[in-house]
Amino acid sequence: MSLSSLSPARLTLLTLLSATTLYLFYKSRRRRLHRLKTLNPSTKGQIFFISQTSTSKTLAQRVHNLLTLNDLQFDLLDPKDYEPEDLCKETLVLVIASTWENGEPPQNGAFLVNWVNESAEDFRVGADLLRKCEFAVFGVGRDVDEGDLDEVFDRWSKKVVEISKGNVKENGGYFGNLNGEVSDEEEEGEEEEDEKDEGRGDGEESEIVDLEDIAGKVPSRRKEMMENAKANGDSNGDVVNGKKAMVTRVIRANLEKRGYKIIGSHSGVKLCRWTKSQLRGCGG
Numbered sequence: 033m034s035l036s037s038l039s040p041a042r043l044t045l046l047t048l049l050s051a052t053t054l055y056l057f058y059k060s061r062r063r064r065l066h067r068l069k070t071l072n073p074s075t076k077g078q079i080f081f082i083s084q085t086s087t088s089k090t091l092a093q094r095v096h097n098l099l100t101l102n103d104l105q106f107d108l109l110d111p112k113d114y115e116p117e118d119l120c121k122e123t124l125v126l127v128i129a130s131t132w133e134n135g136e137p138p139q140n141g142a143f144l145v146n147w148v149n150e151s152a153e154d155f156r157v158g159a160d161l162l163r164k165c166e167f168a169v170f171g172v173g174r175d176v177d178e179g180d181l182d183e184v185f186d187r188w189s190k191k192v193v194e195i196s197k198g199n200v201k202e203n204g205g206y207f208g209n210l211n212g213e214v215s216d217e218e219e220e221g222e223e224e225e226d227e228k229d230e231g232r233g234d235g236e237e238s239e240i241v242d243l244e245d246i247a248g249k250v251p252s253r254r255k256e257m258m259e260n261a262k263a264n265g266d267s268n269g270d271v272v273n274g275k276k277a278m279v280t281r282v283i284r285a286n287l288e289k290r291g292y293k294i295i296g297s298h299s300g301v302k303l304c305r306w307t308k309s310q311l312r313g314c315g316g
């Protein structure tokens with residue numbers, strides 16, 4: 033039967049059916065691609081214990097046992113054996129941490145804590161780096177030692193189990209958050225690429241700054257340094273061995289604040305996180 037022999041009504045119906053089939057095929061392909069994308073991140077949760085004398089470690093073992101009993105897969109990790117750059121692949125992280133010496137972390141967590149602190153202040157680390165990573169922290173300190181640690185911890189653990197259970201999807205990813213809100217994975221996945229193209233999509237200004245602009249980024253600091261230089265009789269404070277320094281005091285202060293090591297009076301060096309992040313499969 034040729035197309036020309038079909039009545040207009042049948043032709044319309046045929047066109048509609050073809051369009052619907054094409055649309056459904058397109059949707060299922062997108063869904064499959066999205067599922068593959070979300071399978072890439074670690075499908076297990078991670079529990080870190082940051083502990084000096086094993087109190088937090090014992091608690092971490094307890095919550096790990098409880099999660100395992102509830103068929104929830106978690107690794108129990110000492111952060112000193114963990115590469116923090118891999119955090120971007122995690123979907124759910126629990127931290128049981130104690131505090132030592134004025135709120136500092138115990139030794140085994142020092143590197144991880146330092147990495148998180150540095151990354152939070154590093155203008156080259158995108159605000160989206162840990163976007164997919166839900167986390168909960170249980171802090172152990174003097175107050176908890178004196179109180180009902182076991183009772184408080186058991187309550188917290190049960191909440192973690194409940195929320196983790198409620199929000200685990202078939203592919204193992206966690207899409208809720210520990211405040212009990214559940215995000216719309218499908219919508220998020222589909223909008224994600226558009227957001228990437230359009231910037232962050234939440235109206236926030238980009239954090240990325242050109243190196244040339246750094247000196248102008250912190251006006252109050254600049255003013256303060258110029259005032260100090262003037263007070264020391266140096267009108268601009270940027271002359272080294274009779275020559276104008278390429279890395280002026282203001283630029284030096286800004287670069288050092290961002291973790292650069294300054295070479296002489298001419299250069300600043302820092303490991304390129306974008307390249308490192310790309311090589312580790314965490315995106316650029």
Ligand SMILES: Cc1cc2nc3c(=O)[nH]c(=O)nc-3n(C[C@H](O)[C@H](O)[C@H](O)COP(=O)(O)O)c2cc1C
Nearest residue numbers: 083084085086087088130131132133134135173174
């Ligand atoms: C030397 C020392 C320093 C401590 N410093 C703090 C502190 O600054 N703030 C706090 O809340 N607790 C502090 N604590 C209490 C510990 O956080 C608490 O004993 C905790 O249970 C230890 O857990 P951990 O065995 O997992 O390291 C300190 C304890 C000791 C022995």
